[in-house]
Amino acid sequence: xxxxxxxxxxxxxxxxxxxxxxxxxxxxxxxxxxDYGLGILIDPTLYRSGELKDxxxxxxxxxxxxxxxxxxxxxxxxxxxxxKLISKDKTPSLLLGFYLGLSFFFLLPCLFxxxxxxxxxxxxxxxxxxxxxxxxxxxxxxxxxGTDFKEKSYFAFFIWSGLLAGLNFILxxxxxxxxxxxxxxxxxxxxxxxxxxxxxxxxxxxxxxILWAKLLWALIFLFFLTLPWFFIEGxxxxxxxxxxxAHPKNVILIIADACRADGLGIYGGKNQTPNLDQLAQQxxxxxxxxxxxxxxxPSIASLFSSQYPGVYRFGPDVFIISPNAYLLAERFRxxxxxxxxxxxxxxxxxxxxxxxxxxxxxxxxxxxxLHRQFCFLPASLFWQRFILKNLGLKLFPDTSRILxxxxxxxxxxxxxxxxxxxxxxxxxxxxxxxxxxxxGLENYKGHIHPPYGWGTGDDIFHQEIINxxxxxxxxxxxxxxxxxxxxxxxAEVRYLDFQVGQLVQTLKEQGLDKNTLLVFTxxxxxxxxxxxxxxxxxxxxxxxxxVPLIFWGAGLTPQQVDFPVYLIDLTPTLCELVGxxxxxxDQGRNLWKIIQENKKPKPILHFAxxxxxERIYSLQDQEFKLIYKPKREKYEFYNxxxxxxxxxxxxxxxxxxxxxxxxxxxxxxxxxxxIQQENVKKLQISPSQKEAIKQRLRSxxxxx
Numbered sequence: 001x002x003x004x005x006x007x008x009x010x011x012x013x014x015x016x017x018x019x020x021x022x023x024x025x026x027x028x029x030x031x032x033x034x035d036y037g038l039g040i041l042i043d044p045t046l047y048r049s050g051e052l053k054d055x056x057x058x059x060x061x062x063x064x065x066x067x068x069x070x071x072x073x074x075x076x077x078x079x080x081x082x083x084k085l086i087s088k089d090k091t092p093s094l095l096l097g098f099y100l101g102l103s104f105f106f107l108l109p110c111l112f113x114x115x116x117x118x119x120x121x122x123x124x125x126x127x128x129x130x131x132x133x134x135x136x137x138x139x140x141x142x143x144x145x146g147t148d149f150k151e152k153s154y155f156a157f158f159i160w161s162g163l164l165a166g167l168n169f170i171l172x173x174x175x176x177x178x179x180x181x182x183x184x185x186x187x188x189x190x191x192x193x194x195x196x197x198x199x200x201x202x203x204x205x206x207x208x209x210i211l212w213a214k215l216l217w218a219l220i221f222l223f224f225l226t227l228p229w230f231f232i233e234g235x236x237x238x239x240x241x242x243x244x245x246a247h248p249k250n251v252i253l254i255i256a257d258a259c260r261a262d263g264l265g266i267y268g269g270k271n272q273t274p275n276l277d278q279l280a281q282q283x284x285x286x287x288x289x290x291x292x293x294x295x296x297x298p299s300i301a302s303l304f305s306s307q308y309p310g311v312y313r314f315g316p317d318v319f320i321i322s323p324n325a326y327l328l329a330e331r332f333r334x335x336x337x338x339x340x341x342x343x344x345x346x347x348x349x350x351x352x353x354x355x356x357x358x359x360x361x362x363x364x365x366x367x368x369x370l371h372r373q374f375c376f377l378p379a380s381l382f383w384q385r386f387i388l389k390n391l392g393l394k395l396f397p398d399t400s401r402i403l404x405x406x407x408x409x410x411x412x413x414x415x416x417x418x419x420x421x422x423x424x425x426x427x428x429x430x431x432x433x434x435x436x437x438x439x440g441l442e443n444y445k446g447h448i449h450p451p452y453g454w455g456t457g458d459d460i461f462h463q464e465i466i467n468x469x470x471x472x473x474x475x476x477x478x479x480x481x482x483x484x485x486x487x488x489x490x491a492e493v494r495y496l497d498f499q500v501g502q503l504v505q506t507l508k509e510q511g512l513d514k515n516t517l518l519v520f521t522x523x524x525x526x527x528x529x530x531x532x533x534x535x536x537x538x539x540x541x542x543x544x545x546x547v548p549l550i551f552w553g554a555g556l557t558p559q560q561v562d563f564p565v566y567l568i569d570l571t572p573t574l575c576e577l578v579g580x581x582x583x584x585x586d587q588g589r590n591l592w593k594i595i596q597e598n599k600k601p602k603p604i605l606h607f608a609x610x611x612x613x614e615r616i617y618s619l620q621d622q623e624f625k626l627i628y629k630p631k632r633e634k635y636e637f638y639n640x641x642x643x644x645x646x647x648x649x650x651x652x653x654x655x656x657x658x659x660x661x662x663x664x665x666x667x668x669x670x671x672x673x674x675i676q677q678e679n680v681k682k683l684q685i686s687p688s689q690k691e692a693i694k695q696r697l698r699s700x701x702x703x704x
Contacts, residue, residue, distance in 0.1 A: 260525030295537030329357030
């Protein structure tokens with residue numbers, strides 16, 4: 001029999017190597033799952049991206065990625081021949097304590113929401129030092145527990161599992177009740193009890209060798225592991241209606257984020273969108289519809305409130321709708337409607353006041369399938385993309401499919417009357433359409449590939465990293481790549497057309513089409529280098545303001561509307577269509593009344609704004625358009641009849657048409673400022689609220 005040399009601890013070299021390998025893998029998994037928990041707590045909507053299988057896939061992927069890191073760590077130790085130098089049984093305790101301490105390095109910012117000022121060299125150094133102290137304390141505890149390596153491993157495992165269960169309880173409670181001091185005082189002791197329960201219960205079940213106790217422990221641990229998924233099913237708020245309508249119509253409002261009008265075939269584009277084109281032909285087609293802002297938050301604020309977006313602007317980038325505003329969903333709810341929102345643009349949130357009046361809301365993040373912490377490591381992001389691609393899965397969740405499936409599920413057992421708000425993120429970047437919608441693009445040989453995005457970053461840590469990994473720069477003279485990006489976008493529109501077709505088919509099958517008004521529009525358009533960039537939000541040019549607008553169903557007579565209409569008109573129009581009285585503070589028009597009168601309305605000026613850090617305004621009449629950049633005191637002036645693409649700037653301070661529009665613009669801005677000041681008095685915005693909204697804007701790529 002072969003003689004096996006033993007070290008001073010009584011373990012053979014084979015056993016010791018196996019133990020070190022186990023410690024390396026196990027410790028890496030501890031760090032990975034702790035990191036995963038932090039990602040969930042920072043952004044729970046990433047975790048609840050649609051399906052339970054995604055949550056389990058995420059966990060398995062985390063174990064795989066960090067398992068590789070654990071193997072690398074083991075290999076590193078082996079190469080240094082540390083096994084030969086270390087002969088005492090304290091080694092496993094030291095490694096397990098080290099890994100558990102390192103896991104606290106990931107968890108501490110999560111548990112206490114350290115502000116961004118801590119995320120500096122000094123702040124991270126202090127966190128790391130504190131984590132190492134915790135690791136030493138765990139090492140001391142392991143040494144006191146016993147001398148058996150297996151028992152120490154069990155103890156470390158139950159420490160980790162209790163820690164993870166307590167973390168998931170904390171994040172669920174934070175989602176429910178916020179993360180204020182009072183909440184922490186109440187839930188942290190409960191999390192501690194959960195931690196001790198799993199620790200002691202696990203040790204007892206192992207030591208006593210009780211099978212049923214082990215199974216019970218496993219079920220309890222699984223419950224806490226998946227608790228957030230079941231809890232983040234949706235946010236529900238109920239209220240008694242003030243009154244009910246005699247013959248109410250159901251209303252479905254579909255927002256296709258960043259869908260420019262000519263993305264649809266019926267608006268003169270070359271794209272194939274048969275479902276949407278058919279809706280326009282069978283319903284009311286608004287041929288000249290415009291948004292009042294070139295990015296989401298001000299546009300949706302204006303649409304829902306029927307007030308100009310600037311009245312809710314507090315600072316360069318923060319839009320918060322006052323609780324005193326009377327939004328579209330509130331009006332429907334007050335007249336007996338069941339109001340539900342299915343949203344994949346998480347900037348449209350409760351924190352910003354956009355969801356006042358919704359009884360139930362589902363938020364689905366459209367960008368990151370796993371969690372944001374992977375973005376610290378470009379290599380991890382690379383392997384994530386590689387594995388997902390070979391498994392036939394998309395890097396980003398298919399929220400269009402998720403929202404459509406959930407909407408269909410709702411329609412099959414809908415409470416009537418209902419107001420359903422569907423906010424699709426497609427065709428917003430990143431452009432990553434299903435493969436079958438990419439036919440005809442196989443001949444492109446350039447360096448661009450889906451997903452293509454101009455703002456796929458998230459948070460101050462890795463904004464630049466993820467942009468370098470996912471953002472693929474297109475040079476101004478690279479016409480081939482520019483066209484390829486444009487075609488990726490149009491493929492996204494075609495995919496969205498399919499999703500809308502699925503919804504319409506369900507309405508017909510359920511017999512809801514006769515009493516349901518479907519409205520399709522967009523919050524803004526998208527720019528494809530017409531004015532030097534591929535994005536939206538920065539400027540209020542026509543390609544960013546012109547949007548599709550279609551009314552279909554509910555017995556409407558097919559009609560084409562040729563006069564210009566604006567999204568600020570949508571709320572009073574929808575209210576009139578279903579019989580809800582008008583609201584005196586609405587700044588938009590009642591289009592339904594105008595359509596019924598069957599005569600061309602008096603032309604009105606179209607006011608819009610764009611820009612993030614720098615505000616940019618535009619005002620146009622039937623012929624001319626003025627763009628004003630206050631920060632630089634710069635003007636642009638275009639004749640839209642002669643130059644609809646805004647290529648030739650005619651600005652001259654002495655032009656009578658310019659002077660007229662300039663005076664009208666400043667009167668408009670004065671009125672907006674007056675209303676805004678009233679809102680400021682009614683709404684006090686805390687610094688933390690501003691920071692929370694800015695974090696959301698960073699995640700959407702709007703600000704850095």
